[in-house]
Amino acid sequence: MKDQYDVIVIGAGPGGSSAAKAAAEKGLSVLMIEKRQEIGDPVRCAEGVSKVWLRKHIEPDHRWICADVKGSRIFSPDGSMIEMAEEIAGGEVGYVLERKIFDRALACESAKAGADVMVKTRATGLIIEDHFVRGVKLMHLGEEREIRSKVVIGADGVESKVGRWAGIDTSLKPKDIETCAQFLMSGTGIDQNYCYFYLGNEIAPSGYIWVFPKGQGLANVGIGILGSKSGKKHAIDYLKEFVAKKFPDAKVLEIDVGGVPVSGSIDKTIANGLMLVGDAARQSDPITGGGIINAMEAGKMAGEVAFEAISKNDVSTATLGLYEKKWRQKIGMDIDNSLIVKDIFTGFTDKEIDSLAHSLEGVNFSSMSLLDLLYALFKANKKLLWDLRVLFKNVVKYELDFER
Amino acid sequence: MTIKVNKFKCGYCGACVSVCLPGALELVETWIEVDDSCTSCGICAKICPVGAIEVSR
Numbered sequence: 001m002k003d004q005y006d007v008i009v010i011g012a013g014p015g016g017s018s019a020a021k022a023a024a025e026k027g028l029s030v031l032m033i034e035k036r037q038e039i040g041d042p043v044r045c046a047e048g049v050s051k052v053w054l055r056k057h058i059e060p061d062h063r064w065i066c067a068d069v070k071g072s073r074i075f076s077p078d079g080s081m082i083e084m085a086e087e088i089a090g091g092e093v094g095y096v097l098e099r100k101i102f103d104r105a106l107a108c109e110s111a112k113a114g115a116d117v118m119v120k121t122r123a124t125g126l127i128i129e130d131h132f133v134r135g136v137k138l139m140h141l142g143e144e145r146e147i148r149s150k151v152v153i154g155a156d157g158v159e160s161k162v163g164r165w166a167g168i169d170t171s172l173k174p175k176d177i178e179t180c181a182q183f184l185m186s187g188t189g190i191d192q193n194y195c196y197f198y199l200g201n202e203i204a205p206s207g208y209i210w211v212f213p214k215g216q217g218l219a220n221v222g223i224g225i226l227g228s229k230s231g232k233k234h235a236i237d238y239l240k241e242f243v244a245k246k247f248p249d250a251k252v253l254e255i256d257v258g259g260v261p262v263s264g265s266i267d268k269t270i271a272n273g274l275m276l277v278g279d280a281a282r283q284s285d286p287i288t289g290g291g292i293i294n295a296m297e298a299g300k301m302a303g304e305v306a307f308e309a310i311s312k313n314d315v316s317t318a319t320l321g322l323y324e325k326k327w328r329q330k331i332g333m334d335i336d337n338s339l340i341v342k343d344i345f346t347g348f349t350d351k352e353i354d355s356l357a358h359s360l361e362g363v364n365f366s367s368m369s370l371l372d373l374l375y376a377l378f379k380a381n382k383k384l385l386w387d388l389r390v391l392f393k394n395v396v397k398y399e400l401d402f403e404r
Numbered sequence: 405m406t407i408k409v410n411k412f413k414c415g416y417c418g419a420c421v422s423v424c425l426p427g428a429l430e431l432v433e434t435w436i437e438v439d440d441s442c443t444s445c446g447i448c449a450k451i452c453p454v455g456a457i458e459v460s461r
């Protein structure tokens with residue numbers, strides 16, 4: 001094991017592996033460390049991912065694709081259904097993955113590109129000298145060590161400490177996190193061609209229940225509720241209630257739990273010698289909770305910027321600011337728009353959600369983007385959705401008639 | 405001041421770590437460790453998806 005690398009990546013999720021791969025492909029020496037003994041396990045994900053976006057990063061492989069979905073069915077509290085074809089819901093559906101195998105495949109890609117990988121190795125702190133991050137303190141199989149590097153990339157997920165060690169406060173408030181529980185179930189009898197979403201404050205306060213097909217008659221049945229609504233009852237209690245009613249005969253084969261940041265983009269994701277990516281940088285989508293693709297996008301950008309910075313011999317925030325600029329341009333806008341939508345929708349009563357669903361009756365979704373859908377909703381419900389108008393301001397094709 | 409994590413319930417997901425303001429929590433591999441900066445604010449117990457945390461004052 002070397003004690004000096006160009007780049008150390010902390011965390012081997014989709015964000016970390018994409019960063020490690022991008023940096024290694026540029027010819028940098030890269031070490032990726034992962035505290036778990038098995039990359040990808042336990043899963044904290046519903047495993048839905050957009051096909052289009054996924055293909056930008058990796059060729060789909062049947063070994064980690066469980067289901068290929070055709071669309072989404074969204075149920076409002078009174079049971080009204082909105083059906084959307086894949087292209088619209090495309091943000092989050094398309095394929096349902098097997099994350100245990102997918103995450104390992106991504107790590108393998110970075111290893112093939114030349115990165116060293118160490119599992120059962122936990123970062124316990126940063127080496128900071130003259131206001132620059134210059135390496136990582138770690139614990140490997142009970143032994144403490146220090147490894148130096150020019151750049152550190154923090155891809156340590158929702159529980160991230162890397163940012164905090166460098167003085168970036170990434171702590172989340174209860175209203176900034178969806179707290180989630182999921183069962184992998186057999187015998188739900190769902191149509192494997194669709195992803196299902198159930199809305200309502202009774203069943204999932206300021207969140208939703210999802211049922212994603214996992215092939216061979218299996219399904220991920222999960223729930224996310226806003227942290228500020230959790231307490232007396234926890235996510236798992238709501239999930240058990242739903243499952244008892246909806247799928248009384250289905251069997252639980254696996255339990256997954258987790259938290260998704262829904263804070264929207266945070267002020268700062270870099271320090272001298274340091275970049276944060278993925279859930280560590282709170283880059284998951286505040287409406288859907290989807291974070292796989294954003295983590296991969298950001299990871300790739302961070303790996304490439306690490307190369308530029310090291311080539312220029314300047315790893316200060318002056319150069320790493322390029323990463324910050326790039327990710328805000330590419331994914332930050334969508335994250336911020338989603339935050340606006342989340343803040344509006346989490347305030348609705350069940351009656352209001354029902355009336356929104358009814359207002360979409362008869363609307364043809366076949367060639368709509370998610371923004372088109374929101375615009376259709378907005379037009380039919382201006383009073384309720386007045387605060388959404390900022391989303392459409394800069395989009396030329398929407399005729400803006402901002403009369404309430 | 406501290407908390408008690410029921411390790412038989414905990415799914416080692418790290419959600420509690422993300423909401424702890426003083427940074428008192430750490431997800432090691434399959435367990436949560438608490439250090440003495442815990443203020444017993446109770447936020448981690450509130451948001452834990454499975455209700456594995458109890459606050460002791």
Ligand SMILES: Cc1cc2nc3c(=O)[nH]c(=O)nc-3n(C[C@H](O)[C@H](O)[C@H](O)COP(=O)(O)OP(=O)(O)OC[C@H]3O[C@@H](n4cnc5c(N)ncnc54)[C@H](O)[C@@H]3O)c2cc1C
Pocket residue numbers: 010011012013014015016033034035036040044045046047048049092121122123124155156157158159160161180181182222257258259260277278279280284289290291292293295
């Ligand atoms: C219930 C649930 C459902 C979800 N559903 C979806 C979905 O359907 N689609 C979607 O796109 N997203 C979904 N997400 C979000 C998605 O799982 C995350 O956004 C994604 O995993 C983020 O990738 P990442 O690489 O940033 O972090 P992670 O995948 O969390 O990886 C971080 C890694 O860092 C490691 N690590 C942490 N600290 C250290 C340390 N100190 N030293 C070494 N290693 C460390 C961790 O062990 C972990 O392996 C869901 C999340 C949850 C909780």
Ligand code: SF4
Pocket residue numbers: 257409413414415416417418419420421431436451452453454455456457
């Ligand atoms: S939030 Fe709950 S389940 Fe998750 S690690 Fe903390 S105590 Fe365990």
Ligand code: SF4
Pocket residue numbers: 406407423424425426427428429438441442443444445446447448449459
């Ligand atoms: S009670 Fe508050 S301070 Fe103590 S561990 Fe939980 S969140 Fe942190």
